[in-house]
Amino acid sequence: MKQLKEQQCHFVVLQYDLFMATYLEKNDKKYDEAILLFEKAASSSMVFGPLTNQYTAMAYMGLGRIHRIKGNENMAKKYFKEAKDFTSYEYILED
Secondary structure, eight states: OHHHHTOSOHHHHHHHHHHHHHHIIIIIOOHHHHHHHHHHHHHHHGGGGGGGHHHHHHHHHHHHHHHHHTTOHHHHHHHHHHHHHHOOOHHHHOO
8 A cells, every 4th residue: 555655647646545544434533634635535536627527526425424423414415416426336425
């Protein structure tokens, strides 16, 4: 993982941030750290346009899940809607 994090390729860094955020959320329950990486992934994925729409949707789903866990249902719904705007793949939109 360290080698991925140190990559100069922005696409690889995007993937690292997204998958590390998911790991922190689901495995370590480090929600605040995961939020930062999901936000970074969502933002950096915009540079690539439609090529990374699925990654953008995954980042927004992660943000939605964490906000739901934290009891911020309005924020969770906002992020779930954002995710749906970026993909129609149901496997990504499943909570």
